[in-house]
Amino acid sequence: MPDADPIPSKGAWTRDTIVALPPYSQDDQHKNEFLLPIIKEQLEIARRNNRQIDNYFSKQGIEIDAIQRLEDVPYIPVQMFKVFDLRTRPEQEIVKILQSSGTTGGTPSRIPLDKATTLNQIKALKSILSDYLGERRKIFLVIDHEGINSPQMAFSARTAGVRGLSIYAKKIFYLLKEEDGRLSLNMPVIREIVENYSHEDVYAFGFTYIIWTIFYEQLKKEGMRFSFEDFTLFHGGGWKKMQELAVSKETFSDTIAEVFCTKRENILDFYGMAEQTGIIFVDCQHGNKHVPTFSQIIIRDPFSLEPCDIGKTGLIEVMSILADSYYDQAILTEDLGVLVGVDDCPCGHKGRYFQFVSRVEKAEPRGCGDTFRESGR
C-alpha cells in the first residue's frame, strides 16, 4: 500500500485533494466528515438542475442543510437510471451517455457524463488500481473477445471492466474469440503470450462466469497453463450462475490461481457497476472489499432501511463524490452485502470493508393474488 500523503488541514478538503489521496488511507469517521459537505453541495446543484430530483427531495420534505450524516443523504434506487434522466448538468455539457444493459439485459441504464466527471472517474480508478498494481503499466489480458470493447457494442458490465481496467495497460490481448455468438479460446494469442510475455508483469480481467465456464474449461482440455513473474486477475459478475454451478469463491480463486501459476491472493474479485464507473470495490488478501476515500458504502436493512450493524446482511448502497453530471451521490443497489468491519482489516486498509452476498432475487407475485389482466382476450 502506498504511504499516506500528508493530510490536508481541515477546510482544505476538495474533491481533487480527496481523489489524489491514497485510496484507503483515511479512517471512516474522518472520511465521513470530509465527504458530507462535498456531497451536500452536489445535492444542491442536482436539485437545481433536475426537476425529477427536486420532486424527490420536496415530496419527502428533505432540507439539504439539515442533513447531518451520510446515512441521511437521500438514495435513489439504481433501477431509476432506466426510467428517468438523472442528469444534473445542462444538456450541452454532456459529452457522452453511457448505456448499460447490465448483466440481465432489458432496458438499459442511461448515465450522462460530462468532461469533469469522466476525468474524475479515470483518476479514481487509477488511484484504486495503483494500490493493487503499483504505478507501472503492464501487459493487460482480457479474458473475453475483442468485440466486447468495440464502440458498436452495448455498454455492459463486461465492457465497463475492460475499458476501465485498460488504463494501466501497456499492451492489450484478448484471450477469447467469438464465432457465431459462441466464445472459445483464441489459441494463437494465447500461444504468443506464453512464448513472449511469460516474464512480464501482467494483469488480467474477466467476467467470473466466463472465466470459469469457457476459459478455464477449454484451457483444461488443451492442457495449458501460464507462468508469469507477476500476475493479478480482476474478476467480477455472474456469481448467481456460479452459485448454481456450486462453485464457491474459494474454489474459483484456488483453481484459477493454479492456471496462472500464482497465489490465491492475486485472484481478486471486485464489485462495481456502470452507474458508478470509476469506483470498484476490490478484494484484499483477506477477501474483504474495501471502500476508497472518495466513496462510501452503507448496508441497509431490507425492511427498516436503516444502516445495518456489522455482520448483518442488507441492501448495498454506494455513495460517491465523483460525478457532477448525474446523481451518483447515493445509489441503492439491488445487491445484498454484509459490512465486515471498519478501519481494522488486517490488510491495513482504512475505512469500511464489506462482502458481496448475492443479487436480490426477483420478486414474483406470491399467492393467489395476481394481475388484473384477463388472459386469452
Add this chain to the structure above:
Amino acid sequence: MITCHLMEGKFETRVCQGFDEISRSVDTCREALAAIPLDAIIKILDALGKRVLNNPDINTLPGVSYISLWLRRENLDRICRVNFSDKRYLDGFYQSETNVLMMAQPRGIVCHWIAANMPTLGFFSIVQAILSKNGSMVKMPGEYVPLILSILRELPEISVDHEGTTYSGKSLLDAIAIVTFEGRSTSVSEKFSLAADCRIIFGGSEAVRAISRLPCRDHCETIIFGPKYSFAVFDREYIESDGFKRSLDQLAKDVAVFNQMACSSPHVVFVEKSRYSVEVIASWLRDAFERLPGALRNQEISSGLSAKIINARARYLLSDGKNCVAPRDLGWTILIDQKICLEEPIQGKCIFTKEITSVDEVIPLVNHKIQAISIGILDPAKRDAFARQVTYRGADRIVIPGTIHDFTLPWDGIMTLNRLVRWVILRSN
C-alpha cells in the same frame, strides 16, 4: 418423493411410493363420515372451533382465531343452507319440489392443491370437503403442515351427542390424508390427480394451468380458485360521512392481512372527488396504517419485494404529478396518482390511491379477474346499480371495508359445497 403426514387418524410422517394405499384408506374411512348426520358433523366442527381457541399452543397462531369464529355452528349452518338449500339432502333422500326424491351424495375423494399464500387455507378447504361428507387427500406447502396438523389433532378428542347417538371427531379425521410432494414432479402429480373424484385447486396462474392439464378420471369434477385481483371504491357521500375514517382503519386491515398476497387483497383504492383532497385522505390512511397491530404492520418481506417497493416509491417521488406517502421503513406505502386504471400488484402493503370524478369511471376497468370490490357507497340505489354493473362485468364479491377476506360462500362465484356433491334422485312409486 411423497411424504404422508396424516392417514387413518395417525399423525405419523412416512415416505410413500404412490397414493394407492392412502387413497384406499381415505376411501374406506369416508364411509363412516358419510353415515354421520350433517348436524352432528356441524356440532363436532363447532366444538373443534372452541377447542382451538382454548388451546394456548395454537390459539395465538395467525388465522386460528378466525377459524374458531368461522366454525361456529350458526355460520356452518348458514353455509350449508346457502349451498344445499336444505341440510336434509345430505342425510338421505328428501322430497324436492319436483316429483322425485333428491339426495346430495359426496363425490368421493377430494384432492386438494393448497396455495402458499395463506397458512390456514388448507383447513378451510378440508372443512368444506367434510361438510359435503367427502374424504380428502390434501397436498399442502410443507411449512403449513405443522399448523394444520395441530388443529386437526384436536378432532379425536371431540365427541358429541346427536339424537341419542354419540359421534366422534375421529371419524372426520380418519377421512383426511395430508401429503407433501414436489409439485414439479409430473409423474407424482399425475398419480395424485388420478386419485381424485374431485379436484380443488388453489394457486397462481401458472400452477392452476399446470394442475388443470393433469390427467384425471372421466367423472372427476375440478373446482378452481385461480388468481384474482381486488380493489376498493368510495363515493363522495361516503367519504364525507362520519364513518369514513373508521372505514380507512378497516381498509388498512384488509390491505395488511396476508400482506396483500391473497386474491381478496385490495391493491387500489379509488376515491370520488369530495371536499377532502386525495392528499388528506392519504394522510388519514397513513394514520390508519400506523394504528395497525405490530404483527400486521411489520410483516417480514423478501429482499426482492423490498427492492420492488423501493423502486415503486422512487418512481412516484421522482415523477411529476404523482406522490408517495410512506414511513422510513417498508411497513406500508401509499402511491398517489390520477391515472384511472388498475395497477399491477406490488404486494407488501402498497396501495395505489386514485381520485375519480364518479364511481362509474371504475366500471369499465372490471373484468373476470376481479374477485372482490370493497365499496363505500351510501345511497342504496347507487350501491345496487354499481354492484349489478361490476358483477355483470366479472367481479365476484362486493363487500364492505373490513370484510374483504371473510371466507363466505359463494367464493370466486362458486358454491363450493354444492359442487362437492352429486345430486341424485329416487323417483317414487
